Amino acid sequence: MKRRIGSQIMASILVNAIYAMINYPIILLNTLLAPLAILAVVTFASHGTLLPVAVTGALIMNMVSSGTSIQQDLSHLKNDMRLQDMIVSSPTTSTIYIVGMAISEIVYSIPTIAFLIVLHFIFVKTTILGGFIIFLALATTFTFSVSLGFFLSTFTSDIIQSWGFSGIISPLLTTIPPVYYPITYIPYPYRYLSYLSPTTYASEIVQSQTGVFHLGFQNFVISWVVLISITVVLGYLAVRRSRWREV
């Protein structure tokens, strides 16, 4: 029979996002709450001055949480439901499965992304080129987050361990680093520590396009080089270390 790759990718999207949303509509609010809660706190605490930064921060957080969610989902489907064993023994390849699951994480976040984009158009001033750069930075953030999530999923043997990883990743990549606020708010020497997080570079790029933070051309290039390098390294690790077929 003719195998349709589109169907194989769509199966992951249906199972991990669309059917879940249809059967349990409450989860539509799920991804919305975390970024909006921090956005609200930052906005109120800054008397509205940091609203544009918080909106872009919420978008970055959403990309990170969408990407790293793949870690919990893959771990749950593999270890608790044994679904991955069925897929391994089917004509679906690991690449098709992962691409489908990654897209499903974005689909799952569509309500949040849509809401944040509306806020972005209303409150964030940027050029068309700036909007394109923000899009690229968000896409890169999502890519390294998916790679990180997939890489970590290969080390988890049950959902409790998986939750442990998530509990560490989320604050380290989105809450503590200057994602919801400009890096200039961090005093030296602590500012250097923030550069340990790849989201700091994504935030600098995004914030520089919204006018709240000036990033020189040289630093702009460095931020991109670091962000892309981290993405490549994590992608390589995810591919090299991932165990589709067990040994």
Add this chain to the structure above:
Amino acid sequence: MRIATHGLTKIYDKKYQALDQLTFNVDLNGIFSVIGRNGAGKTTLIRILSTELLPTSGTAFVNNLDVVKDATALRNEIAVVPQEARPLPWLTPLQTVSSYLMWRGYSYRESKERSKDALRSLGLENLEKVKNRKLSGGQKRKLMVATVIASEAPIIFLDEPTTGLDYVSRKEMWEILSRLKKDRLIILTTHYLEEAEILGDRIMILDKGKLADIGSIDELRSKIKFPYVLRIMSDNVDINEDGVEIKRVSNRQTLVYGTASKIYNLVPYLVTNKIKFTVEQASLGNIFEQYVGEEDGGDKNEKEDW
């Protein structure tokens, strides 16, 4: 269809040996039952044959396809329900089956049609839109079987598909598998020897990762020392017959294992003393005990239920 292995060995974490130089070559049709104690290597064998797990050494072929080198081609031929596989609770049975078919490459429309047919064939059509979490244990196991039979795969691996089911549900599953075996090869592992005996056209006995034997129930029975069982409805009998094995069981019965002639020699004594008895062929349970032994403990290498 043929399954063959040569020197197939699996060692987990460099110390737990699940399969030890397993070599066999067998032509199959219908249902192939794989039995063995906990840790005998049943699940490991199934996982290697179904391309889920890489062997440590040795080779294995399913339908003349190498499970390592030809895994991609083989995956078009097989469908698997792993041990402990469960339907995702947030899906419905229709969504469960159709999404699996889409992973196999069917279109959305085709997968829906085939799924409905498969659910209907297993009597699950009234439940196709109920959430899986509301299904009973038996319905969930049936659904997992429906998932693979909806596919076109001619070879189906079922790893302990009836574990945890009550007797009635198991019998329902047996009927389903008996229907299914007419046009597919089913490779089945089970802890229920009665199930393996009823369903298995050929039976493989694994013991501590090694092949104890393989064949039909009659072939296995013909190779054991005591192919007949005399069941005496009394625990107070005086039997002095050489070449038999006597076991008293708790419910006031005595079992005597022996050959047909040895058992026949005891009949006059029982008739004369008006002691009720039956004579049976050795069951798979009896055969299994004679191959594997009855001592408790399983495999010392046991890591989990391999």
